[in-house]
Every structure is written in structure tokens, then in C-alpha cells.
Amino acid sequence: MSMREAVAAFVQDGATVGLEGFTHLIPTAAGHEIIRQGRRDLTVVRMTADIVVDQMIAAGCVSRLVSSFVGNSSAGSLGELRRRVERADPAPLAFEEYSHYGMVCRYLAGAQRLPFYPLRSYGGSDLPGVNGALRKVTSPYPGPDGGSEEIYVVPPVNPDVTIVHAQRADRLGNTQIWGLTGIQAEAVYAADRAIVVVEELVDERVVRSDPNRTLIPAHAVDAVVVCPRGAHPSFAQGYYDRDNAFYRAWSHMSADPERLREWLDEWVYGTADHAEYAAKLGEEYWAKLAVGEALSEPVDYGRRL
């Protein structure tokens, strides 16, 4: 399926969209296609709301954000998000704030269709005061001292669709990820539908030669989109490096709403698809993000004689 077809088919106006990838394998190309197709009123669920979320907010796609970190990694701020939250400029943004493990537990509950998930966080924090979804329950079992124990819980999150980026998949949708594996598998299982965007499509035999590397099996995947370099400016381990200069530049660019919108006009609305975006950056640009080889030792799965 092309990215255009996948987004048109699975991302509806008003939908809850999970976009995961913890610094690594961020589904940027998918976010850009959502912008091109002009989706509105989305609830975006993403642990680290970063550049692609800032861009989607600036493009008017997002009315609600569910997140545990709203910064431009360690490179500075997200200009559009800050304007929306600090001054409701140009419109307010509903924001549900969690901690990272709070979000992890929401996905774990969602993936397992549980009513809630307990965690040893939030005691004494002001977050429950601004986020009513953080609730406390009494454990039905005695605590270590024999008394009753209270613990915070978070509700499940079940996105209408989750989109993740990965290194490779086969035609059936068996998806392999290595390097930082983040929360992608849980986010996919928590969703009603899942789109996997991959650097390359490989033969089934390649996947089956190393089944432990398949983090997302085909039964959890509704669409596979082949989109090389689709995680830029984040990285794909073994394929291309993180574009650190772009992250630093975004903090300055997004501080000025005009410049941000010019960037969207040129690089998202002005390109037909991600292939055109990647080509526009140019091979010289990509050469700077090239990585050398570091192969793992092969493992022997063995076979019955």
C-alpha cells in the first residue's frame, strides 16, 4: 500500500492516532502525509511529542495531545506547541500529561485489553491534580507490612490507528526492528488498526531466518508501507543516522510561526510524497547521514536432523 492510500484508508478526521518510536524510527513520513491530506481534530498519542507532532499541530491536524515529554529532545523547544499551550495561539490545545512509564502502562493495558494498569509513580506529584485519569486504588492484596497498600493506576489507551516505522517487514506484515525497540509493539497491539512503515520490504525467508527479531507479527498489522528514509530527522539503526543539525535548527525555526509555515509549505505541502521530500534533500545531504557497517554475529537457530 502507498502511504497516501494507507493514511486515506486508516486515519479519519477525529481519530485517535498513536505515533510511536522512541527517538529512533519516528514515523515522520506518515505524519507528513497526514498533514498533506489535511486531517483535522486528531488526538495524537505519543510518549515523546517532538518535531513531527509540532508540525502536525502547526498544520492544524491536532486538537488533543496525550504525551509524557513535549520537547525537542535535548535540542530545545517546540515552538508551535509552546505557543498553543502558553497563549492559545492560534487556538488552545487540549493536553493530557503523563510520565513515560505512565504512558508505557497505558499501552500495556491497551494491548492486553485490561481496565487499568498499576505503577509505583505519581505519589506526591501534582500531575494527578491536572490529569483526572491518574487514579489511586487500594490493592486487593496485603502490602509488605501486612496492611493495605494504595497504588496509582492509569487507564488503557486504544488508538483507532497506530503508525510505527521499522527497518523491514515481509509482504505479510511480519515486522523486524533492532536497536531501540521502544514501545512500538505495545502501541501496535493496543490499537484497533496498525500501519507499519518500513525502510525495506524483504522476502519472507529473510524474516523467518531470524524470527526473534520480529517484534510485530503479521496478525497485528493491517498495512505495510514501504518508505525509505521515512524516519528523518530521526534515525533507522543500520540505515541512516540521526540528523542532529535538523533538530537544533527546528528549535529556532519553530520559534517563528512564519518560518515554520514556510517550512511546511516548502517541504510538506510542496512535495507530493516522502520520496520527493527525500530527493529534495539531495544525495549530498543524505551522504552526511550515512552509517558504516556493524554486523551482529550470526546466531544458529538449529534444525532437527
Add this chain to the structure above:
Amino acid sequence: MTLTPSEAVTSSELLSVVASRELASRRTVFAGIGLPTLATELARLTVAPQIEVVYESGVCGAHPSHLPETIADAVLISGAEAVLSMPALFGYVLQGGHIDVGFLGAAQIDRWGNLNTSVIGDWERPDVRLPGSGGAIEVMANSREVFVVMRRHTPRSFTAALDFCTTPGPDRALAEGIRPLGVGVTRVITELGILAREGIGEELRLVAVHPGVTVDQVREATGWELEVADSVATVEPPTAAELRLLRKDVDPGRVYLR
């Protein structure tokens, strides 16, 4: 090594060296990028060769070929001892109680070592929206102890009342009847000196100042009535060997050494 004026010790060098010394005898350290990276790498080369650095991205036992630029830098992955998923990193490693020291930063800290990384002003309509918790809540609740490194020591950042408590220390958690694993912040290393607290129920107390800094200066820069130890030590300046390692081996490109 005699220092020429251009090689005078910078604030980030001083903070890194002091933090690295505090890591002696620790094994598992949860570190972010920047000053904690410098401190843990220097500690590995000096007082704590046994250190295993754990990153929020899921990397355990990193052996990077280059200085990492993010907690998820590709150079942390290649050659690492393990890379864990988020549920494993937060659920088993942190909540499971495997971290000796967690490093945290903050926009605001109070006398008990509670931290604010969410907003300056009101949460609903803040003057400044900060990045939020990330994993800081979990690092605080589950590490045996927490070191905080603050570049700026001002009454606004060392405040009597946080604008918002993102990351509570165990004193606040206990008030709700929830017992965290660790004792919270034990060391705050700043541009002026070192504040310390040993355990639950204790306030941060000034225990050391950097050379040339007075106790009164630290009191004035702190937004609450600061407790001061009976005898305040003067921080031993970085040695020539420590500075050489930091400058030549840890961060030769001066990525974080400002």
C-alpha cells in the same frame, strides 16, 4: 599541569568533576545526556571503573565509539551490552529497583529535593511550558538515590514553593501513603557548591562551596532559608589529571564542555 588563562576551569568542567567523584562505589547509574554523560564517563576513567550506565532509551552497558549526542544516539546502541524495550526498562530495571544513582535536572527544586519540569506559572495557561516529566518521576521514585545537577543557582530555581511538582521526592509520596524505593535527592551539585541530604525527612543542607564562593552567597542565591552544615568544606578543585581526561578523552570536541 599548569593552566593557562584560556584553560581556566569552566563551570561545566567543575560540575562534571564534582559529580564524577560522587559516583565512587556506585554500580548502576541512570544518566541523561550532557553533564551526567561527562560525569559518568569521567567516573568510569577514575573513581568508578565498574559503572554500568543505563539510558532512558533502553540501552544498558553502553560502550560508545563517540560521545553520544542524545540518550538514543546510534553510537550507544552499537556495542552495547543490552537494549531493552520501554516496558522492560521502566518496569524491570527502574521499578524493579536496579538503579543505584539516577541523574536528574530541573527548572525548579525545593528544600526537600522535589522537582518541577512541567511549567513556570499555572499548568493550565503557563508562562513557560517545559518538556514535562519524561521518565523523571520514575527515576526519582525508584533509584536508590538521585543526583541533581543545576547549572544555575538562583532564588528562582531554588525555590521555597515549586510552581508545579512534577517529580516528587519520597517525603511527598509518603504523605500520600505511597512508599518509593529510594530516598530521593541526596546531592545537588550547582555552580556555587554542593547541597546534600542523606535520607527521608531531611532538608537539603549546604555542605561544600566552590573555591571563592562564600556561604552567604549561596544563602542569597537560594529561595528558602538554607540549612548549612556545621563545617562547610571547600570543594577540592579539579585536578590536572581529571581535567586532562575530561578534555582529551571524554569530550575532546567540547560538545558539552561549555
